[in-house]
Amino acid sequence: MPYILAHDLGTSGNKATLYAADGTACGSFLASYDSHFFNGCWAEQDPEDWWRAVCESTRLLLECAAVKPSEIAVVALSGQMMGCTPVDAAGNALRPSMLYCDQRATAEADRILAQIPQADFYRIVGHRVSASYSLEKLMWLREHEPEVFAKTDKTFCAKDYINFRLTGRMATDYSDASGTNAFDINTFKWSKEVLACAEIPESLFPEALPSTAILGGLTAEAAAATGLLEGTPVAAGGGDGSAAGVGVGCVRPGSAYNCMGSSSWIGLTVTKPVVDAEMRTMNWAHCVPGYLHPSGTMQTAGSSFKWLAEQLCAEEAAEAERIGVSKYALIDVKAEAAPVGANGVIFLPYMLGERTPWWNPDARGAFIGLNLATKRADMLRAVLEGVAMNLGYIVDIFRKHVSFDDGLRIIGGGAQSRVLRQILADACGCPVHTLQSTAEATSMGAAIVGGVACGIFPNFDVVDDLLKTAETVRPVPEHVAFYRDRQAVIVKAYRGLVEVYGELAKGK
Numbered sequence: 001m002p003y004i005l006a007h008d009l010g011t012s013g014n015k016a017t018l019y020a021a022d023g024t025a026c027g028s029f030l031a032s033y034d035s036h037f038f039n040g041c042w043a044e045q046d047p048e049d050w051w052r053a054v055c056e057s058t059r060l061l062l063e064c065a066a067v068k069p070s071e072i073a074v075v076a077l078s079g080q081m082m083g084c085t086p087v088d089a090a091g092n093a094l095r096p097s098m099l100y101c102d103q104r105a106t107a108e109a110d111r112i113l114a115q116i117p118q119a120d121f122y123r124i125v126g127h128r129v130s131a132s133y134s135l136e137k138l139m140w141l142r143e144h145e146p147e148v149f150a151k152t153d154k155t156f157c158a159k160d161y162i163n164f165r166l167t168g169r170m171a172t173d174y175s176d177a178s179g180t181n182a183f184d185i186n187t188f189k190w191s192k193e194v195l196a197c198a199e200i201p202e203s204l205f206p207e208a209l210p211s212t213a214i215l216g217g218l219t220a221e222a223a224a225a226t227g228l229l230e231g232t233p234v235a236a237g238g239g240d241g242s243a244a245g246v247g248v249g250c251v252r253p254g255s256a257y258n259c260m261g262s263s264s265w266i267g268l269t270v271t272k273p274v275v276d277a278e279m280r281t282m283n284w285a286h287c288v289p290g291y292l293h294p295s296g297t298m299q300t301a302g303s304s305f306k307w308l309a310e311q312l313c314a315e316e317a318a319e320a321e322r323i324g325v326s327k328y329a330l331i332d333v334k335a336e337a338a339p340v341g342a343n344g345v346i347f348l349p350y351m352l353g354e355r356t357p358w359w360n361p362d363a364r365g366a367f368i369g370l371n372l373a374t375k376r377a378d379m380l381r382a383v384l385e386g387v388a389m390n391l392g393y394i395v396d397i398f399r400k401h402v403s404f405d406d407g408l409r410i411i412g413g414g415a416q417s418r419v420l421r422q423i424l425a426d427a428c429g430c431p432v433h434t435l436q437s438t439a440e441a442t443s444m445g446a447a448i449v450g451g452v453a454c455g456i457f458p459n460f461d462v463v464d465d466l467l468k469t470a471e472t473v474r475p476v477p478e479h480v481a482f483y484r485d486r487q488a489v490i491v492k493a494y495r496g497l498v499e500v501y502g503e504l505a506k507g508k
Helices: 047-065 105-113 118-125 136-144 145-150 158-167 192-198 220-226 238-248 303-310 314-325 325-335 374-396 418-428 441-453 459-467 477-508
Strands: 003-009 011-021 025-032 036-038 042-045 072-079 085-087 154-156 171-173 207-209 214-217 233-234 256-260 264-268 297-299 346-348 366-368 408-411 432-435 467-475
Touching: 003 047, 003 158, 003 238, 003 441, 011 047, 011 441, 025 047, 025 154, 036 207, 042 047, 047 158, 047 220, 072 158, 072 238, 085 158, 105 118, 105 136, 105 192, 118 192, 118 346, 136 145, 136 192, 154 158, 158 171, 158 214, 158 220, 158 233, 158 374, 192 366, 214 432, 233 441, 238 264, 238 441, 256 374, 264 374, 297 374, 297 418, 303 314, 314 325, 325 374, 325 418, 346 374, 346 477, 374 418, 374 477, 408 418, 418 467, 418 477, 441 459
Parallel strands: 003 072, 072 233, 171 207, 256 408, 408 432
Antiparallel strands: 003 011, 011 025, 036 042, 085 154, 214 233, 256 264, 264 297, 346 366, 432 467
């Protein structure tokens, strides 16, 4: 039986998962590595740690699953996006990789904006100018580490570095390329106009290919390190956000999903870029060739729930430990006891600034509407409602482009909350679907990409066979009307606090 080996190269570690040709996960292994945070807003990882984790997880997975290397039909990776890993002409990493969350390149972002209006930049690459992206980080390298920049032959995203170690080929895929801020999402080529503004040569970026391209076979060195066979095909793979879209079945134009993790986003599949006049959303290339994957992302969804549990729910935590259940299950029970609207309490879920829709790093969380009759259950429900209504705002932005009649598929830790699923359906005004298996959505996406690339799967329609709906929650019409009105109140509350946020930021 042929197997697909998928790697999910994340922020905290690499998870290797083995999939059979029918989509069954036959085992997985996680090898962790460290991130290094310093200088306030710098974040780095050692690319050699990625390689060690890929080799370790591959060997242990093969051993535990009792699968022969000859049975591996293809290797496919998904990986963290928007990083900057400079390598020399031999592919050796020249310094630690700057991660997507590294914000050191703010001055470089300003220099780009001095050359091109933000709106023009957005229409070309699908993103705002920001220190988060690879291009701005590469500019920082030129200014602050010129000796490293002078040796740089290419800059890689995380999975591209591993693909090079596996095959010896310097390449990226369209989805990761679209997260560099140097890629034209209208032509699927590196943008000469943007690169000219940044004064960065196009030669520093690798060739960009569809996610389903086969880069080549494993080299003898890579085979020895991983325990796989020399010549095993390696697919180009995709960035983790786009791969998750495949892994949740969002592969046809008009389909949409929500990932409810520490952060949360709404993702779509479309045939042309979604150009938002206020530049609130982003555009990525899809892992499905020819399509795009717009998204709107909020900073703290699951993180807000975690804060809630840690700061307000000691009682539930103690009870959960006593009876052996999740504290979040008990929080759900309390939140469900409060009425829709949380008895007039609203929560602004901007605990770490906000991206979509506000793009304001100074925004902060707030409870509004507290009074002496407010119960803890009201506050618990208000947090769930605040997150859901922010996502509902993102859905409204996208409704000009996608109907949402088919609803949202939801994945991530928050998908386990029955109360949150109902609130989300009501706040977004559309059905919310859970899948029978969502824990491996990103690596499942990589596996499907790999399976299509090597011919195990005929095309991406295979998601209909591999992914089955577990439950559908439908919106309650009167709740939809209520949350639409309440969402307008939250918008007013945020706008009324913008000046206050700015003053608080000055007082840090």
